[in-house]
Amino acid sequence: MVASVTITAGSTANLGAVMQVMADSFxxxxxxxxxxxxxxxxxxxxxxxxxxxxxxxxxxxxxxSRAIAGEGELLLIGVRPQHRQRGIGTALLDRVVAEARALNVTALHLEVREGNPAIALYERNGFRQVGRRAGYYRGRDGIARDALTYKRNLPII
Ligand SMILES: CC(C)(COP(=O)(O)OP(=O)(O)OC[C@H]1O[C@@H](n2cnc3c(N)ncnc32)[C@H](O)[C@@H]1OP(=O)(O)O)[C@@H](O)C(=O)NCCC(=O)NCCS
Known part of the structure; x- marks a missing residue:
């Protein structure tokens, strides 16, 4: 990751920034x-x-992300196109994992559209496919696409 990148905790006060990144990313x-x-x-x-x-x-x-009773979920991750392939997504993922561990999470889940290139990032970071939700995503084109569910165990260290 380049030196000028920082990762900090956000809140509802940062929703404007999140929605800007969301609009550019997805x-x-x-x-x-x-x-x-x-x-x-x-x-x-x-x-x-x-x-x-x-x-x-x-x-x-x-x-x-969200964590409840030892189970965590990465709900959304996005990086603006002009900042991709520099390790920011990986750094965010690492931080989610570290914070999940600190919350005593022993299994981190996520759900991703089949065919999303982010799957390579998840698999490289220890997530394994555990399920499929048929037709979960329905986009502007009206086509239904499956969601794949992934899980990474976080053994207590
Ligand atoms: C997934 C995402 C967050 C990765 O961010 P990033 O900062 O580029 O991540 P990194 O630089 O740490 O890692 C890049 C890796 O992401 C994967 N990847 C994800 N999307 C990719 C794309 N469109 N093209 C190529 N590689 C992609 C590859 O495995 C790549 O690894 P490589 O550099 O060895 O080819 C970013 O691509 C993104 O915002 N995608 C759109 C939103 C999305 O689909 N999010 C996931 C579902 S919630």
């Missing part, structure tokens, strides 16, 4: 992005947390 064709009220709703729930990555002080990426 192709609306696939229906993966969340709305502002959906993000605000999750951030109002117990156990959720937001991380913001900034490059030279500007929002470049984010990760939204």
């Amino acid at each position: 192709d609306p064709t696939f229906g993966e992005a969340w709305t502002d009220p959906q993000c605000a709703g999750i951030l109002g729930m117990m156990g959720s947390w937001l991380l913001i990555a900034r490059a030279d002080g500007e929002p470049a990426g984010f990760a939204l």
Whole structure:
């Protein structure tokens, strides 16, 4: 990761920045992005947390996660196209894992559209496919696409 990138905890006060990064990061064709009220709703729930990555002080990426009773979920991760392939996504993922461990999470779950190139990133970081949800994503093109569910065990160290 380049030296000018920082990752800090965020809150509902950062929702504007999150929605900007979301709009740049997710192709609306696939229906993966969340709305502002959906993000605000999750951030109002117990156990959720937001991380913001900034490059030279500007929002470049984010990760939204939740942990309850030893189970964690990476809900969303996005990096603006101009900041990709520099390790920001990996750094966000590493930080989610570290914070999940600190919350006594022993299994971290995520769900991803079949065919999303992010799958390579997840598999390289220890996530293994555990299931499939048929037709879970419905995008602007009206096509239904499956969600794959992934899990990474976080053994207590
Ligand atoms: C997934 C994502 C967060 C990765 O961010 P990043 O900062 O580029 O991640 P890193 O630089 O740490 O790692 C890049 C890796 O991501 C994977 N990857 C994800 N999307 C990719 C794409 N469109 N093209 C090529 N590689 C991609 C590859 O494995 C790549 O590894 P490589 O550099 O060895 O080829 C970013 O591509 C993104 O925002 N995608 C759109 C939003 C999304 O689909 N999020 C996941 C579902 S919630």
